Amino acid sequence: MSAVTIESLSKHVGETVTLQGWLYNSRSSGKLLFLVLRDGTGLCQCVFEKKPETEAAFKAAEHLGQESSLAIEGVVRAEPRSVGGHELSVTAVRVYQNASGYPITPKAHGIDFLMKNRHLWFRSQRQWAILRVRHTVVQGIREYFDSHGFVLIDTPIFAPAAGEGSQTLFEVDYFGEKVYLAQTGQLYVEAACMAHRKVYCFGPTFRAEKSKTRRHLTEFWMVEPEIAFAELDDVIALAEDFVCHLVRKCLRERRAELELLGRDLAKLEAIDKPFYWITYSQAADILRSDRVRQMLVGDLERAKARVAELAATIDAKEKERTAPGIKEWKADKLAQEILDLRDELADQEEAVRNIPKHMELAAGFQWGGDLGGSDETIIARLHERPVFVTHYPRDCKAFYMKRNADDHRVVNNLDLLAPEGYGEIIGGSQREDDLDVLLERMREEKLDEADYAWYLDLRRYGTVPHGGFGLGVERTVAWICGLRHIRETIPYARMMGKIYP
Ligand code: 4AD
Ligand code: MG
16 A cells, blocks of 8 residues: 555545654553654644554554654544544554654753754754745745746856945855855846846855844845846835735645744735835834834833743742642643743843833934834834835945935835834845946945946946845745744754854
8 A cells, every 4th residue: 555645634534544754742541542643744643542453563652752753554534623634543553763762852942952953853843834834935936036027047156246245245265266155146137137137046145144133144045036127116016016925825825834833814914015115214203203112112011011920920830840749741841831931031031121222222213324123123013014115325225226316315225124023024226227326336335346347337238227126035934934033944044153953
């Protein structure tokens, strides 16, 4: 009999099938053994009944460790109360390996331990769900551009010059020459859009981010479309339609995974066109407004109250956990709850420390500076749909952005802030297509013209208005999944101080 997968069980009700997988957990009542099998497509409870003829197999199965690899044969029954909606009445168990001492137990584990065991942590339900959402986001990215007339242009990872700020470059010794890991493929797709009109690149990018934040990786994936004969409005319309496509696709194809993650789906269902659109100057006014001050004062009060509440709950649970005679499974369950509560407590304490700083930053926001992470969070929280912030002061943005025709102090750029405080998921702009203005800007930035000679050629031979943007995959996945931290959105996270496994 050939094996079937758990996700296809609805087609096999009443049949005898074989499932292949790993033991997620098991529980015995003496006469019945409940083996929860994980096969990569889902979970299924397999019920093994002790009978005289199965006694030996039953005994062996009772002693299987977590993550033992198995093939289980049995009859499929519909069982709406069971995980996945089906159960297997076991007729035979074949063991590939009886594993023992699997490190990620149902007991409590801290994040450092889990990150070190990333190669095993993949198997846990939440991690499984997140990477499936990521897969669908990546598929949605390719699908969108491929079906809208864009040509894929693969851009190099070894780059001879900076594409974004020079502070975040990773240096590489390239046969004795100093080159960098690509921070962006943008300059290269700008050249390609003059050949194909609409292009995109999609790959890993590298930034030596020397701070540990929830939003920054040193290696992340970015998709960068670039279109010829486009101005800022065209780039914004593209970004808006594209983001809607990604969210809708995840809601359609990964509903179960998002539910497993506890995502508030109504918040995602609300994502629709048109997004909000404010200018940087309007954002600055909002930050300095009384409304924002009051919101933050309220935040601070709530955070303080929550700290007190959490501390009390943790105390109570700790007493319960260490009470004499407590059952082991109950103590384990409490330990995990306490760990989660402690995580939240650390977050809330951090909020209590940071909110006054964020208030000060927002209230004292000066026109000319870049929006910081906390500023973005504030703006994003005030809107239930994504917000475009446009027309930043040119001094806080990259040299290639198009100078605004009416106000030379600002550029025609866009940042897209995701709601619920997620902040920037897209950065982009119309590009400076005027050779003289671009040269002037490069001199201001002390960039060596010789390094960019090929790029300047684009402004010499048939220059046209053009533009594009970059969307970060990990920040988008974090937002769609509703995760606090970006580190779980990529299979193997790279951050300052984190390179294993
Ligand atoms: O705003 P950024 O720096 O824009 C560019 O790189 C442009 N060259 C894109 C373009 O116009 N073609 O980065 C774009 C996006 C950010 O909005 C964010 O989603 C993501 O890339 N990003 C990061 N994600 C994770 N970790 C980091 N360190 C990131 N830096 C940027
Ligand atoms: Mg940016």
